[in-house]
Amino acid sequence: xxxxxxxxxxxxxxxxxxxxxxxxxxTITAGAASITAVLGANGAGKTTLLRAISGIxxxxxxRILLDGAERTGRGPEAMARAxxxxxxxxxxxxxxxxxxxxxxxxxxxxxxxxxxxxxRAAALAEAYDRFGxxxxxxxxxxxxxxxxxxxxxxxxxxxxARPRVLLLDEPSLGLAPRIMTQVMDMVVRLSRxxxxxxxLVEQNxxxxxxxxxxxxxxxxxxxxxxADAATLAADVALRHHYLGF
Amino acid sequence: xxxxxxxxxxxxxxxxxYAAIALSLVLIWRGTRLLNFAQGGMAMFTTYIAIExxxxxxxxxxxxVVALAAGAVxxxxxxxxxxxxxLGKPELNAVIITIGLLILIEGLAGIFYGGQYRSFxxxxxxxxxxxxxxxxxVSRFDLFVAAAVLATTLLLAxxxxxxxxxxxxxxxxxxxxxxxxxxxxxxxxxxxxxxxAGLLGALAGVLVSPSTFLFPNxxxxxxxxxxxxxVIGGLDSPLGAVVGGLLLGxxxxxxxGYLGSQxxxxxxxxxxxxxxxxxxxxxxxxxxxxxxxxx
Amino acid sequence: MTALSTPRVLGxxxxxAVVVVILSIQLNTFRDYQxxxxxxxxxxxxxxTVLTGLxxxxxxxxxxxxxIGAYATALLTLHLNWPFYVVLVVSALVTAAAGGVVGVAxxxxxxxxxxxxxxLLGVALPSLAEAYPxxxxxxxxxxxxxxxxxxxxxxxxxxxxxxxVCSAVALVTLVLLANxxxxxxxxxxxxxxDDEVAAxxxxxxVARARILAFVVSATCAGMAGALLAIVTGLVAPGAxxxxxxxxxxxxxVIGGLGTLPGAVWGSLVIVLxxxxxxxxxxxxxxxxxxxxxxxxAAYGAVLIAVMLVFPQGIQGAVRWIAGxxxxxxxxxxxxxxxxxxxxxxxxxxxxxxxxxxxPPDPHEKEDTQ
Numbered sequence: 086x087x088x089x090x091x092x093x094x095x096x097x098x099x100x101x102x103x104x105x106x107x108x109x110x111x112t113i114t115a116g117a118a119s120i121t122a123v124l125g126a127n128g129a130g131k132t133t134l135l136r137a138i139s140g141i142x143x144x145x146x147x148r149i150l151l152d153g154a155e156r157t158g159r160g161p162e163a164m165a166r167a168x169x170x171x172x173x174x175x176x177x178x179x180x181x182x183x184x185x186x187x188x189x190x191x192x193x194x195x196x197x198x199x200x201x202x203x204x205r206a207a208a209l210a211e212a213y214d215r216f217g218x219x220x221x222x223x224x225x226x227x228x229x230x231x232x233x234x235x236x237x238x239x240x241x242x243x244x245x246a247r248p249r250v251l252l253l254d255e256p257s258l259g260l261a262p263r264i265m266t267q268v269m270d271m272v273v274r275l276s277r278x279x280x281x282x283x284x285l286v287e288q289n290x291x292x293x294x295x296x297x298x299x300x301x302x303x304x305x306x307x308x309x310x311x312a313d314a315a316t317l318a319a320d321v322a323l324r325h326h327y328l329g330f
Numbered sequence: 331x332x333x334x335x336x337x338x339x340x341x342x343x344x345x346x347x348y349a350a351i352a353l354s355l356v357l358i359w360r361g362t363r364l365l366n367f368a369q370g371g372m373a374m375f376t377t378y379i380a381i382e383x384x385x386x387x388x389x390x391x392x393x394x395v396v397a398l399a400a401g402a403v404x405x406x407x408x409x410x411x412x413x414x415x416x417l418g419k420p421e422l423n424a425v426i427i428t429i430g431l432l433i434l435i436e437g438l439a440g441i442f443y444g445g446q447y448r449s450f451x452x453x454x455x456x457x458x459x460x461x462x463x464x465x466x467x468v469s470r471f472d473l474f475v476a477a478a479v480l481a482t483t484l485l486l487a488x489x490x491x492x493x494x495x496x497x498x499x500x501x502x503x504x505x506x507x508x509x510x511x512x513x514x515x516x517x518x519x520x521x522x523x524x525x526x527a528g529l530l531g532a533l534a535g536v537l538v539s540p541s542t543f544l545f546p547n548x549x550x551x552x553x554x555x556x557x558x559x560x561v562i563g564g565l566d567s568p569l570g571a572v573v574g575g576l577l578l579g580x581x582x583x584x585x586x587g588y589l590g591s592q593x594x595x596x597x598x599x600x601x602x603x604x605x606x607x608x609x610x611x612x613x614x615x616x617x618x619x620x621x622x623x624x625x
Numbered sequence: 626m627t628a629l630s631t632p633r634v635l636g637x638x639x640x641x642a643v644v645v646v647i648l649s650i651q652l653n654t655f656r657d658y659q660x661x662x663x664x665x666x667x668x669x670x671x672x673x674t675v676l677t678g679l680x681x682x683x684x685x686x687x688x689x690x691x692x693i694g695a696y697a698t699a700l701l702t703l704h705l706n707w708p709f710y711v712v713l714v715v716s717a718l719v720t721a722a723a724g725g726v727v728g729v730a731x732x733x734x735x736x737x738x739x740x741x742x743x744x745l746l747g748v749a750l751p752s753l754a755e756a757y758p759x760x761x762x763x764x765x766x767x768x769x770x771x772x773x774x775x776x777x778x779x780x781x782x783x784x785x786x787x788x789x790v791c792s793a794v795a796l797v798t799l800v801l802l803a804n805x806x807x808x809x810x811x812x813x814x815x816x817x818x819d820d821e822v823a824a825x826x827x828x829x830x831v832a833r834a835r836i837l838a839f840v841v842s843a844t845c846a847g848m849a850g851a852l853l854a855i856v857t858g859l860v861a862p863g864a865x866x867x868x869x870x871x872x873x874x875x876x877x878v879i880g881g882l883g884t885l886p887g888a889v890w891g892s893l894v895i896v897l898x899x900x901x902x903x904x905x906x907x908x909x910x911x912x913x914x915x916x917x918x919x920x921x922a923a924y925g926a927v928l929i930a931v932m933l934v935f936p937q938g939i940q941g942a943v944r945w946i947a948g949x950x951x952x953x954x955x956x957x958x959x960x961x962x963x964x965x966x967x968x969x970x971x972x973x974x975x976x977x978x979x980x981x982x983x984p985p986d987p988h989e990k991e992d993t994q
Contacts, residue, residue: 139511141507141510141511160510161507161510161511162510162513162514162515162516165510165511165512165513166513170511170512171511172511173507173508173511176505176507176508177508178508179501179504179505179508179509180504181500181504182497182500182501182504186497186500186501189494189497190497190501190508190509190512190514191512193494193498193512193513193514194512194513195513246512359737365737365740367871412929412933415933416932416933416936419936420882420936420937422677422683422874422878422882423878423932423936424932425878426874426875426878426879426928426932427928427929427932427933429871429874429875429928430875430924430925430926430927430928430929430932431925431929432925433921433922433924433925433928434921434922434925434926434928434929435925436921436925437918437919437920437921437922437923437924437925438918438922439918440915440917440918440921440922441915441918441919441922445917445918546918550867551748554744554745554748554867557741557744558741558744558745560741561737561738561741561742565737565738595752595755595756596752596756597752598745598748598749598752599749599750599752599753599756601745601749602742602745602746602748602749605741605742605745606730606742609733609734609738609742610730610733613733613734613735613738614735614738615738
């Protein structure tokens with residue numbers, strides 16, 4: 086889209102588990118503050134892709150570039166500190182900790198040390214400001230939140246963490262349609278207002294393409310389509326074949 | 331009634347020791363999902379170090395402090411050198427490794443310090459205190475034992491709850507994946523957990539050794555009872571460790587007291603009885619219900 | 626014909642029996658004693674490896690079952706003077722019953738809670754002997770009288786006969802366990818170990834399978850205890866400390882958990898390594914406290930080293946070497962995997978130490994750093 090350095094570049098990435106190759110030379114480019122939807126059937130490799138980018142799974146070949154800088158092969162802690170935040174499927178919050186503690190964890194990936202208390206407090210205040218229900222529950226355990234509120238906490242933590250890139254794995258899983266829409270709206274705001282580049286894995290392909298700038302379709306570990314979202318949404322044959330609608 | 335009071339106070343005092351060991355086991359369990367069989371052995375070794383320091387410097391407190399520091403170091407070293415390489419492999423391997431570590435440490439203690447029983451000084455007078463003319467069954471030293479363990483436990487609790495490092499440890503214990511993805515260096519946190527556990531074990535060692543004498547196997551039975559206390563309380567619960575320890579100390583004290591000479595022989599059976607009763611009702615320990623389901 | 630089929634197992638047992646007979650004749654009395662010792666350990670460890678490796682229930686208290694078998698043997702021999710083979714069977718039955726009781730009590734326990742309960746059992750049960758010295762002989766214990774049978778002649782060495790008896794029991798145990806492992810019982814055990822809920826849904830009676838595993842394991846330990854009684858001639862609480870229970874578990878894991886050859890390797894290690902180390906130490910003329918502790922320290926170091934270098938135990942290393950040499954299918958002797966080879970990756974043996982709910986995995990190890 087723009088001519089500046091893309092936020093995230095994944096180049097010919099190969100990754101797998103034991104003898105199984107889950108990603109076979111996958112290439113993705115995500116521009117700054119864009120939303121990229123990663124779509125495909127179960128087992129296509131979408132989750133593995135996110136795990137390979139965030140460092141949970143070590144890639145066997147290929148490169149990962151964050152703002153043009155090479156970050157391939159780092160572990161999750163290093164990737165997080167470099168600015169990649171990953172929310173795994175169904176594991177957004179730590180249920181045994183309070184809302185505020187979950188938000189504080191978001192701050193642990195801030196680069197460098199010596200952040201003053203006022204800066205931390207300001208970040209928390211900003212999150213509470215935007216997400217009222219969380220402010221009301223800040224001392225309650227995350228386990229007591231409803232599904233939608235938990236996703237709200239997830240997004241809020243992502244906001245606090247100030248990552249360059251946010252990888253979201255099925256954020257709307259298990260949520261009622263109305264809540265799903267709210268979550269998607271929050272995701273959009275993260276990218277538009279806070280400039281975070283979003284990579285979104287979603288089963289709900291229709292909903293994802295509605296908010297995304299670009300879309301990538303995976304099948305059996307390979308990229309079978311990569312185009313802007315509108316084009317993908319209009320490609321009826323593709324949609325029927327790979328995306329289920 | 332006086333007897334009851336004596337048994338109660340004495341039981342609480344020993345219970346504190348079991349609680350300290352139980353707490354160290356819980357710390358390691360929460361961080362690494364591992365039973366550290368070497369915990370007692372490590373405590374024994376640091377107590378030997380303490381006694382060398384005490385004889386060398388003439389100061390009890392120097393030995394006390396060195397023991398705690400050595401415990402922390404030993405715990406961290408054990409985690410880094412021996413346990414870390416074993417994670418990710420079949421789970422019982424790590425347990426066997428800690429057993430091997432226990433045997434190794436006991437052997438080294440025998441080599442360096444000899445096998446004979448050594449006496450270990452108490453920080454304060456061990457003469458029984460009295461209320462008026464009634465013997466209370468506890469001494470100043472017993473009070474010190476209780477105070478030391480309580481203080482350490484409170485410090486840890488406060489630390490976990492209110493410090494950033496404590497938050498990191500809890501996050502890593504509850505959900506290591508999310509913790510790592512948030513930038514928390516879980517590996518370091520785990521080493522810290524082992525260091526703290528080692529410190530707690532060392533504390534238990536110096537506190538109990540005046541009563542048991544010091545020899546390479548002196549902490550074995552304390553370890554077994556501490557482990558029992560941790561299981562009774564629920565391995566995920568620090569509070570359970572303390573409650574379990576006190577409970578065990580009390581019941582064993584009553585049994586030993588009221589059953590006479592037979593009581594000391596039957597101590598392990600009584601402990602087994604308590605354990606069976608508790609686990610029949612709550613297979614995961616008394617405080618197991620507090621484990622929250624993850625999202 | 627799979628590697629564990631009955632003809633092959635029986636053949637291996639026969640060959641081993643012949644080897645043992647030859648060795649027992651060629652070697653001296655002390656070696657005969659060691660053969661007996663190894664056979665005793667094999668009997669007990671095989672039962673434990675089935676309990677922990679196949680049915681997924683960790684036990685730190687099988688030494689207690691050995692004590693039951695040993696004391697039963699001592700008491701029966703002392704008071705009723707029955708011939709040994711009868712005593713052996715009765716002791717085994719008594720211990721089996723005890724195993725059933727423990728299995729029922731432990732049916733709801735998992736992971737470290739089961740470990741704790743069995744640990745305490747291992748510590749507590751022998752103390753009964755000291756609590757009731759009138760019956761059990763207290764600290765001094767009970768003497769056990771065992772002689773060679775008349776038909777062997779007057780000059781037949783007792784130790785050789787003991788070695789034969791123990792080896793026979795060990796081999797029969799191994800053969801029976803091999804069959805059990807391959808049967809539906811064994812499959813049920815593995816199903817329960819791998820996924821209790823799925824097994825229950827598939828119609829397996831989980832509790833019964835678990836209790837049966839305890840019974841089998843206790844029976845093996847009870848027989849081993851009976852053998853120990855006749856070999857050492859004395860049954861005292863000092864022989865059944867928690868060290869014994871831990872040694873059994875150590876042997877099972879070092880040899881290769883869940884495998885019967887592993888029980889043999891592990892027993893060899895726990896009997897021979899300390900002895901060898903002691904020999905080395907004393908031959909160097911070191912002071913007694915140092916000399917007696919070097920084997921201890923060395924043994925601990927060996928345990929750590931073997932576990933780090935051979936995570937699958939010695940049997941795992943043997944299979945790996947056999948695979949390298951292209952000798953056999955990768956499953957020789959392995960009771961752990963189902964016949965189709967759908968082997969679990971080793972780090973998933975969660976049934977052993979993690980009770981139910983999600984354990985944090987601090988070092989996820991699939992292509993990670």
